[in-house]
Amino acid sequence: MAYTLQLTVKKIEHETDTIKKFTFTSDEIPLPPFGAGAHVTLHLPMGKRQYSLVNNPLEMKNEYVIAVKKISDHNGGSGYLHECIGQGDNISVSPPDNFFPLRTEAKHHVFFAAGIGITPFVSMMAYLKTIGRSFELHYAASGERECAFHRHIQNHFRSKSTFYFMKREEKIAKLKKALQNRTMGTHIYLCGPPAFMDILLEHSHKLRYPEKFIHEEQFQPAVLIENPQPFFVNLVKTKKTFMVSSGQTLLDALHEIDIYVPYTCRMGVCGTCEVEIEEGDVVHCDSFLTEEEKVGNMLTCVSRGIGHIKLRL
Amino acid sequence: MGYYGIFKITGRLDVREVIQVSRLNGFPFPFTKDQYTYSNNSVPLDPAKTITVTADYKNELELKRKLLQKHHHRCFRSLPLSMESQWEIMLLLFNELASCNPESFTFQKKGDECLFQNHLLEEEEAFVFRDVSTIALEPLDLVGRHVQEDLILMGDRHNGLFLEAGQLCFPSNWSLAFVQGMEFKSIHNPVPGIQNDGFIDKVERFISKIRPGTVWERKNWSITVTNMLDTPLETYSVWGKHRQEVTCENAGDLIHLRVEVQRLFRLPMNHDVLFTIHTYLLQLNDLIQQESWFKSFYQNIKTLPEEIAEYKGISTYRTELIRFLENHMEKERRGQ
Secondary structure, three states: OOOOEEEEEEEEEEOOOOEEEEEEEOOOOOOOOOOOOOEEEEEEOOEEEEEEEOOOHHHOOOEEEEEEEOOOOOOOHHHHHHHHOOOOOEEEEEEEEOOOOOOOOOOEEEEEEEHHHHHHHHHHHHHHHHHOOOEEEEEEOOOOOOOOOHHHHHHHHHHHEEEEOOOHHHHHHHHHHHHOOOOOOEEEEEEOOHHHHHHHHHHHHHOOOOHHHEEEOOOOOOOOOOOOOOEEEEEOOOOEEEEEOOOOOHHHHHHHOOOOOOOOOOOOOOOOOEEEEEEEEEEOOOOOOOHHHHHHEEEOOOOEEEEEEEEOO | OOEEOOEEOOOOOOHHHHHHHHHHHHOOOOOOOOOOOOOOOOEEEOOOOOOOOOOOHHHHHHHHHHHHHHOHHHHEEEOHHHHHHHHHHHHHHHHHHHHHOOOOEEEEEEOOEEEEEEOOOOEEEEEEOOOHHHOOOOHHHHHHHHOOOEEEEEEEEOOEEEEEEEEOOOOEOOOHHHHOOOEHHHHOOOOOOOOHHHHHHHHHHHHHOOOOOOEEEEEEEEEEEOOOOOEOHHHHHHHHHHHHHOOOOOHHHHEEEEEEEEEEEEOOOOOOEEEEEEEEEEEHHHHOOOHHHHHHHHHHHHHOOHHHHHHOOOHHHHHHHHHHHHHHHHHHHHHO
16 A cells, blocks of 8 residues: 555553653544554665554554564664654655464464564454454463563453473474464464574474364565666567666556556556566566566566566467 | 537427436446457556446435345355454445535544444435444445445455455346355356467456555446346346347347446455446437447457357347447438
């Protein structure tokens, strides 16, 4: 979504020594609704940063709440939010999007979180509790003091939560065990540092856990080419050669020389303008093709060649 | 006879012409090319509106409610899993009705207490969000009685998109009862050529990637003989036989271009997909008044592949239809 919301920082709370909770609101506009697992994109001086929403989507009172762990100085996004943003400040925010939705068909939801990876699950658990569905949480942190939302979770989801504050080896062994002997229809959700995710993913593969029942938090920022470069194109069937200039899309260049490639969205979403690649390197900017399809195909509305490419047209 | 846009240049404007002009005006003419093409012809819609209120609102809602009353089991189906999304759809549509047509509808929500007022029908719905004891019908069934669109809920599951609830009064030769609970690809199996080059897989992938809060629109067309909106598979014996009655003399009266404006919307809260279908009918006699539409329609009927003509139910009378159109063309040519 192209538009942004101008929001005000209503409240800043200390969650732990290094984690702050920010509440954004607006007096003027109703904030768009969101689903459990959704994130917002903040537009900060150093670029766009995405953070999971921690509020309950069913009890949203025109507020977005995020929790941010400080992992940089004020030149980085988290440090900037911690050091330079105060109550009453304004901030540009892209409306919520969701690449980590709950699979509501699940008979049972199991959440594995490490550190600040807890954030999407705070929203998910609140939602599931409201609609009366079954879930449990396994949450690893270095200690109670560093454990974000510890008290909140104890207050609201105590019987469904297990905390892992022990030494690393013991933690890993116990988490692996929690993955085992799950009943059919259980969906697993993972969020945390890459090492944590890798260990649990690998173990789930070892257990032959069906892949479609395992979900990872994945931010998928749209690929945007900052400085598009001109490139040359050879059409092998119609035997034409032409250049796509830096300000032009391949789709437009094709139309200019009367090669009609159908199109619809011009955003790399619908897949209509797909063409086959004969040879050459391509920067893929679409969110449609699978990794396998990208080997021999490209969407001409957003993706570009590097140097010289050949297309089967 | 000259035309500028859709306005006919004559000395005076009689009633018949006024009606015709308004019908043509709001009609979503579907053809953009002079040849039939097979593609994912969806376009993003900004602002993201899922429904449209037209001049036929009262008539169509009367018919819709009659059908729901008489054939509820045929026109409304739902699975228990659909309940949360049904609630979300009800809020969404009441909100949209009120914000886009404030003179006709009002919607207020204080906490979970909701009040929707339909000033066109002089009705109101008071309910508590997510409290089933406060509504007499399921949410989708209730809100569907205030919009002209048919409403279909596709559940976005880990293994595909499934039809999990629907209020369907004006289908074009399909059955809600038959497809309830079915997966997207299976539902579309009857469409000829839909499996070629993985086309249906790509459409499904496209839908599964629609972002929250965005609406995509496509137009789908077919032909109805007579002006019936409700042509479900279940009553084929009633309306299907009219296909045999078309002649090159009566085609202008009998044949109606049927256009479904279909919109896809990702429900932000529950991540399922709402599919709305607004059906428009335009009599062929009206359609041919607009020269560019007539030409485009003729070319598309002429170039329609046989299996698509068969699927759309046109094969029976295609020859008569084409003759009617060519006769009209001839008359226009002589008139000039």
